[in-house]
Amino acid sequence: MDAEAFHCDVLITGGGPVGAALALALRGCGLEVRLVEPQERRIDGLRPIALSHGSRLILERLGATALKTATPISTVHVSQSGGFGRTLITQADMQVPALGYVIDLSVLAADLKARVAPEHVVGRVVRRETDRHAAVVTLDNGTRLRARLLVLADGGQSMGDEWALRDYGQSAIVGLVRCEAAQTGTAWERFTPDGPLALLPFDDRYALVWTVKRTDAPALLALDESSFLRRLESHFGSRLGRFVEVSDRASVPLLLRYRTNPIAAARTIVVGNAAQTLHPVAGQGLNLGLRDAMDLAKLLRATPRERLGEAEMLAAYRTRRGLDRHATIGLTDTLIRVFSNDDGALRWARGAALAALDLIPPARRFFARRMIYGARALP
């Protein structure tokens, strides 16, 4: 391949939160690392997301400070509409300072991107080639970079044909809402026949992630503010009093897409949304992506330079991430399929499961630990 391309050990394509976290986690380990990201990241407006306590520990270790301005979650309230059963998970029960934190994704991404300036190569990947010896990418400005190991962290732009896809036929209506009786620090997840409705505390408002049938989304977006708020109230119930204000709303189609194998080609590993794009139920996507980055960094630190990108190393990554990836993908998929319907028997079973979680602390703590740290108790 091209002998004139710039050579490095690890080349990361995509400087979103997962790619940037990986670059930061590799600082100081003696490897030559480069990260390719266009100058301007496309921002789709405000996107508050919930990061777990486990992700907070990861981000702190990487030196990120953005979470200092995030809204802490002290309690998660889970319930279903039209049926009995609810469970409460509290920070005191889990003995952590907060179960999680709600932050605007672009604030976190900007913090991490600023920190990876030394590794940042400005550009967009337009072509990649790999063989047994190296991976070479070409950028839109003609620059060519050659690496022992290529890590795709581009959010899923580099599709191959190894994707598994489940289209739930749902969209999320997202926006910020204000209500009369806000409860500081409580996040709400309410399962309805159309899908889950989440309200995440975000400063003095709530970030709304309302799953609806995709065919219903345009009509909901077209409602005037007052009609929209009344529809939301009838869906969520009266626990937070009346909803009194909603910001600009948008809809996002919801799918599950994942690579059955995170090894995309010779010398190529895929992480974050590029490896798995999840339904936002239970807010797991970025939490899982950060664990991809940290596990990969740990493996690279323990691998001799000349072995980077070799088949044995790629296989070790696949094995290492198998349990956490598949358990998290399976959990979100099961929640959507079991909870997004109006079947009477399933409604009863859901109620029984929620009540059991509430009444049996060890079961609740086991579930909450999985949400906070993933299937492998990281970090």
Ligand SMILES: Cc1cc2nc3c(=O)[nH]c(=O)nc-3n(C[C@H](O)[C@H](O)[C@H](O)COP(=O)(O)OP(=O)(O)OC[C@H]3O[C@@H](n4cnc5c(N)ncnc54)[C@H](O)[C@@H]3O)c2cc1C
């Ligand atoms: C409605 C909704 C709510 C969500 N809520 C939560 C939540 O509460 N908690 C949670 O953990 N997750 C949540 N998620 C998921 C979370 O947003 C994603 O998992 C996360 O943003 C993925 O980060 P990433 O770095 O893998 O990808 P991205 O953020 O997509 O970053 C990819 C980067 O690659 C760059 N790129 C793309 N193509 C190229 C190229 N050719 N060359 C160079 N660079 C390129 C892009 O500019 C971008 O910066 C939610 C998602 C949705 C849709």
